[in-house]
Amino acid sequence: MKLIRTALTNLPRDIAIQTQALLRNAYRDDPEPEYNYGPQLPDVVVLLLDGNFIAGHLAAYTRDVTIDTAPATIGLIGGVAVAETHRLQGHARAMVAEAHRYFVTRAIAFSVLFAASPAIYRSSGYRDMTNTTRFMDHDGTWKDLVYRDSMVAELANAHWPSRPLDLCGPTV
Numbered sequence: 001m002k003l004i005r006t007a008l009t010n011l012p013r014d015i016a017i018q019t020q021a022l023l024r025n026a027y028r029d030d031p032e033p034e035y036n037y038g039p040q041l042p043d044v045v046v047l048l049l050d051g052n053f054i055a056g057h058l059a060a061y062t063r064d065v066t067i068d069t070a071p072a073t074i075g076l077i078g079g080v081a082v083a084e085t086h087r088l089q090g091h092a093r094a095m096v097a098e099a100h101r102y103f104v105t106r107a108i109a110f111s112v113l114f115a116a117s118p119a120i121y122r123s124s125g126y127r128d129m130t131n132t133t134r135f136m137d138h139d140g141t142w143k144d145l146v147y148r149d150s151m152v153a154e155l156a157n158a159h160w161p162s163r164p165l166d167l168c169g170p171t172v
C-alpha cells in the first residue's frame with residue numbers, strides 16, 4: 001500500500017480515469033456525472049495505491065480567506081474517498097495526515113473541512129467549527145451561517161479564532 005501526493009494535472013490518464021471511478025462510486029448520490037473539484041483545482045491530491053489499484057483519494061486545497069476581515073491562508077480538504085474493499089483500515093486517516101504534512105510544508109496552520117460525518121475526522125484532530133461562515137453556495141448566491149458539520153484542525157501552535165470566516169469562494 002502506498003500513498004502518493006501529486007498535482008491533479010500530473011495524473012496519467014489511466015490513473016485519472018480510475019480515480020474518477022472511485023469518486024463516482026463513493027459519491028454515488030451526487031447527480032453530477034464526474035466528481036466536481038470546484039472552480040479552483042486542489043493544490044494536490046493524495047492517492048492511496050494498492051498495487052495498480054486506486055484505493056483512496058483526497059483533495060487538498062489552499063485558500064486565501066479572511067477571518068474577522070484579516071487575510072489568512074487556510075487548508076481545505078475535500079473528496080475524501082476510500083474504496084469499499086479497503087474501508088475501516090485507517091486509510092482515510094492516513095490520507096488526512098498526508099494532507100496535513102503538505103499544509104505544514106506551505107506554513108499553513110489550519111485545515112478546514114465540511115464533513116459528511118464528523119466522527120470520521122475527530123481522531124485526525126478536527127473539532128466542530130462554530131464560526132459564522134460566508135461562502136458561495138451551489139446556486140452562486142452567498143450565504144452567511146454556521147455551517148453544519150464544518151470542522152477545523154490546528155496544525156501548528158496557532159489557535160483557531162471563533163470569528164467570522166469568509167471563505168471567499170465555495171466550500172469543497
Ligand SMILES: CC(C)(COP(=O)(O)OP(=O)(O)OC[C@H]1O[C@@H](n2cnc3c(N)ncnc32)[C@H](O)[C@@H]1OP(=O)(O)O)[C@@H](O)C(=O)NCCC(=O)NCCS
Binds near residue numbers: 079093120122124
Ligand atoms: C468515509 C470514508 C472516507 C472513511 O474511510 P476509511 O478509510 O474507512 O476511514 P478510516 O478507517 O481511516 O477511519 C477513520 C475514522 O472514521 C471512522 N469512520 C469510518 N467510516 C465512518 C463512517 N461511515 N461513519 C462514521 N465514522 C466512520 C472510523 O471508525 C475511524 O474512527 P477512529 O479514528 O476514531 O477510530 C469511506 O467510508 C468512504 O469513502 N465513504 C464514502 C465517501 C464519503 O462519505 N466520504 C467522506 C466525505 S466527508
